[in-house]
Amino acid sequence: MPNSEFIISVTTFTYGLALVFYIAGWIFKKETPGRLGTTAMIAAGAGNTAGFFLRWAETYEMGYSYVPLSNLYESLVFFSLCIAVIYLFIEFKYKVRTIGIFASLCAFLSVAYASLPSMDSGIQPLIPALQSNWLIAHVITCFIGYAAFAIACGISIMYLGKSAAADPDTGTAGRIPDTETLDDLTHQMVTFGFLFLSIGIITGAIWAEQAWGRYWGWDPKETWSLVTWLIYATLLHARFMRGWTGKKIAVLSCVGFAAVLFTYFGVNLLPGLHSYL
Amino acid sequence: MKTRNNDESAADRIWRFFASVRLSVVLLLTLAATSIIGTLIPQNADPAAYERKFGQPLYTIFEALNLFDMYRSWWFRLLLCLLIANLVVCSVRRLKSTWKTIFPKKPTYQTERFRKSSGRIQWQVEKAQPGDLKQTLEPYIRSRLGNVSVKNPESQGGVLIFGEKGRWTRLGVYAVHFSVLLLMTGALIGSIFGYEGQMNVPEGEARKQFSLTNTNQSKELDFEVRCDEFEVSHYPSGRPKDYRSDIAIVENGEVVRQHELRVNDPLTHRGVTMYQSTYGKTPGEKLTVVLTESATGDKHEKTISIGETIEMPGGKSELTIEDYSDSFAFRGHNIGPAFLARLVPESGRATPVLLPVEHPSFDRMRRGDYEISVKDVDFRYYTGLQIKQDPGVPVVYAGFLIMIIGCYITFFMSHRKMCVELQPEDTGTRISVAGISTRNRMGTKSAVKKLSRKIENLTSKT
Numbered sequence: 001m002p003n004s005e006f007i008i009s010v011t012t013f014t015y016g017l018a019l020v021f022y023i024a025g026w027i028f029k030k031e032t033p034g035r036l037g038t039t040a041m042i043a044a045g046a047g048n049t050a051g052f053f054l055r056w057a058e059t060y061e062m063g064y065s066y067v068p069l070s071n072l073y074e075s076l077v078f079f080s081l082c083i084a085v086i087y088l089f090i091e092f093k094y095k096v097r098t099i100g101i102f103a104s105l106c107a108f109l110s111v112a113y114a115s116l117p118s119m120d121s122g123i124q125p126l127i128p129a130l131q132s133n134w135l136i137a138h139v140i141t142c143f144i145g146y147a148a149f150a151i152a153c154g155i156s157i158m159y160l161g162k163s164a165a166a167d168p169d170t171g172t173a174g175r176i177p178d179t180e181t182l183d184d185l186t187h188q189m190v191t192f193g194f195l196f197l198s199i200g201i202i203t204g205a206i207w208a209e210q211a212w213g214r215y216w217g218w219d220p221k222e223t224w225s226l227v228t229w230l231i232y233a234t235l236l237h238a239r240f241m242r243g244w245t246g247k248k249i250a251v252l253s254c255v256g257f258a259a260v261l262f263t264y265f266g267v268n269l270l271p272g273l274h275s276y277l
Numbered sequence: 278m279k280t281r282n283n284d285e286s287a288a289d290r291i292w293r294f295f296a297s298v299r300l301s302v303v304l305l306l307t308l309a310a311t312s313i314i315g316t317l318i319p320q321n322a323d324p325a326a327y328e329r330k331f332g333q334p335l336y337t338i339f340e341a342l343n344l345f346d347m348y349r350s351w352w353f354r355l356l357l358c359l360l361i362a363n364l365v366v367c368s369v370r371r372l373k374s375t376w377k378t379i380f381p382k383k384p385t386y387q388t389e390r391f392r393k394s395s396g397r398i399q400w401q402v403e404k405a406q407p408g409d410l411k412q413t414l415e416p417y418i419r420s421r422l423g424n425v426s427v428k429n430p431e432s433q434g435g436v437l438i439f440g441e442k443g444r445w446t447r448l449g450v451y452a453v454h455f456s457v458l459l460l461m462t463g464a465l466i467g468s469i470f471g472y473e474g475q476m477n478v479p480e481g482e483a484r485k486q487f488s489l490t491n492t493n494q495s496k497e498l499d500f501e502v503r504c505d506e507f508e509v510s511h512y513p514s515g516r517p518k519d520y521r522s523d524i525a526i527v528e529n530g531e532v533v534r535q536h537e538l539r540v541n542d543p544l545t546h547r548g549v550t551m552y553q554s555t556y557g558k559t560p561g562e563k564l565t566v567v568l569t570e571s572a573t574g575d576k577h578e579k580t581i582s583i584g585e586t587i588e589m590p591g592g593k594s595e596l597t598i599e600d601y602s603d604s605f606a607f608r609g610h611n612i613g614p615a616f617l618a619r620l621v622p623e624s625g626r627a628t629p630v631l632l633p634v635e636h637p638s639f640d641r642m643r644r645g646d647y648e649i650s651v652k653d654v655d656f657r658y659y660t661g662l663q664i665k666q667d668p669g670v671p672v673v674y675a676g677f678l679i680m681i682i683g684c685y686i687t688f689f690m691s692h693r694k695m696c697v698e699l700q701p702e703d704t705g706t707r708i709s710v711a712g713i714s715t716r717n718r719m720g721t722k723s724a725v726k727k728l729s730r731k732i733e734n735l736t737s738k739t
């Protein structure tokens with residue numbers, strides 16, 4: 001039986017394939033590559049799911065039995081899975097494949113990063129503080145939120161591209177949905193992500209309350225998740241302000257996703273107290 | 278008169294200032310931007326370390342701006358207060374009109390808005406009169422929607438059937454805003470009435486007293502916490518797997534509660550929550566000191582307890598065991614558990630003596646008349662409990678729940694009005710189905726589709 005890491009490598013390749021097909025379908029305005037892109041994306045999503053559950057089974061084989069959401073490697077695998085599932089749902093609901101370019105790119109980068117040789121992908125048992133169902137709920141909801149924001153960012157980039165295009169109704173730009181639909185989709189993805197990020201922060205706070213006796217402690221990771229949340233709250237309110245066009249909202253959605261990425265990857269680069277004490 | 282007018286307009290202006298969404302956008306972004314500072318500068322560290330890192334001038338400026346404890350600074354709290362004022366004023370102002378919309382005396386429907394709405398679906402039914410169709414459709418629409426009203430416009434035999442759903446969902450956004458207030462209130466209650474501290478309970482003993490965090494004070498609980506057993510287990514790789522304390526709550530000499538305290542599984546008793554936080558080893562009552570005469574190598578053994586003083590052989594000096602440390606740092610090296618003692622000669626200065634448990638020949642370095650070491654230390658585990666009381670937590674948790682429910686209602690439910698219009702035509706009736714809603718255009722479109730499909734089925738049967 002292949003191990004989960006092998007399956008994830010194949011999945012990485014398949015996401016890459018989906019990306020190539022989606023781009024080809026968009027540039028050459030052909031149905032076939034687009035359809036192949038969808039097929040590859042479904043296959044990659046299925047592989048990703050299999051990899052996730054297989055790793056879960058592997059933790060049982062090693063006698064540690066935990067849900068594989070406890071380190072960077074495992075979270076990256078889950079992140080790409082969330083992106084694939086949410087994206088495929090949108091593709092089937094709204095029949096737009098151009099968004100697939102960004103979605104497959106994000107999913108590909110995520111698992112490709114996880115597959116780097118330098119990534120520690122070992123199965124390590126959980127220390128006591130991490131043995132919590134609230135933590136599982138926390139990770140799952142946060143990553144669903146992050147994935148929605150990733151797709152919202154992709155749609156916003158398309159929005160900005162479309163509105164900047166000299167000739168928005170023909171050529172490659174013409175194959176992007178109209179700005180109204182994009183704006184609507186961004187908003188839907190942001191509200192979906194906002195709900196899940198809120199639940200994620202809340203379950204994280206409950207976990208912190210149980211493990212450390214405080215629901216909020218202003219540690220860098222917590223604070224950055226709050227910063228992200230505040231940026232998206234701003235976006236939600238910006239719609240009620242006169243003079244705020246879809247463009248500014250699209251920019252905010254990109255800034256919000258930058259904050260997501262920093263919360264996810266960047267916080268570890270920040271100065272900890274120990275770095276100079 | 279004039280001044281009063283000015284007063285009023287000033288109050289009005291303040292009210293309008295706080296009622297603006299522009300202000301809230303500014304405040305939310307400012308809070309986001311300033312919160313970042315505290316992640317770039319580690320908070321509440323040693324002042325000397327800050328001075329080393331930033332240099333004197335920058336340190337003074339940062340200190341003046343409270344950047345080393347910014348989340349508790351006056352200006353950060355001011356921003357939060359402004360946000361709350363903004364939130365309250367804005368909500369109060371809007372709630373007045375929303376309330377009228379939600380609980381109208383009589384719902385009104387503007388036909389033109391439906392006629393112009395996108396996603397309107399029309400088709401024709403042959404050989405049917407609007408009046409007959411109305412008979413079939415009205416009961417169905419009543420079963421699906423609320424506030425159904427039927428009108429005959431323009432007296433041409435046409436029929437309009439209105440209905441709606443989810444008027445109350447307009448309140449969702451107020452729930453979200455209210456939950457933000459609850460979170461802030463809960464945090465305030467916690468910071469005023471809460472406390473936090475640390476209590477170490479050796480196995481087999483009970484304690485009431487604990488030391489408060491960030492102060493030198495201690496406090497006493499209304500009950501005793503007894504630790505019956507502490508156990509730490511490891512994975513084969515040496516990683517810790519579980520910390521567990523079997524604790525009992527003792528009130529007036531009686532055990533009222535027992536609990537296996539674990540990380541992630543705290544115990545709350547009388548509003549006080551106890552968490553498994555650390556553990557360590559503590560020496561028991563008695564230990565043995567070994568005194569080896571440096572000249573002859575003769576050994577003497579004596580039993581002693583912490584705080585006790587014994588006379589050294591020959592009676593020329595006295596040895597007191599003064600203290601114990603779990604992990605003693607000697608010239609930067611951790612030499613593990615150690616006793617700190619003091620040797621006082623008949624005349625002359627006292628000498629400190631360090632007695633590491635795991636390094637019995639350590640004291641040879643001192644080159645005294647006697648080389649001193651300890652043995653037979655009867656170690657016991659103690660469990661380190663974090664003690665916390667925070668009456669704000671239930672308020673905060675209520676805020677969490679309301680926020681999730683409120684967001685769900687706001688984002689995924691909507692106040693949707695539907696209109697079915699039946700217009701007479703030469704050969705039958707034109708049916709149009711349209712919907713408008715507070716949000717979720719796509720959802721409304723699909724609701725319109727669904728309703729028209731259902732109506733098509735109903736009308737084709739008759």
Ligand code: HEM
Pocket residue numbers: 191233236237240295296297298301360361363364367368371450453454457684687
């Ligand atoms: C952290 C604080 C806040 C949070 C989490 C929050 C959350 C929300 C959410 C989720 C919405 C719904 C957005 C949508 O319909 O897409 C909303 C709408 C709104 N918020 Fe806030 N808000 C906050 C602070 C404020 C403040 C300070 C104001 C003060 C002006 C404000 C005024 C409004 C208004 C006017 C709306 C539109 C309501 C409507 O649909 O009629 N919010 N808010």
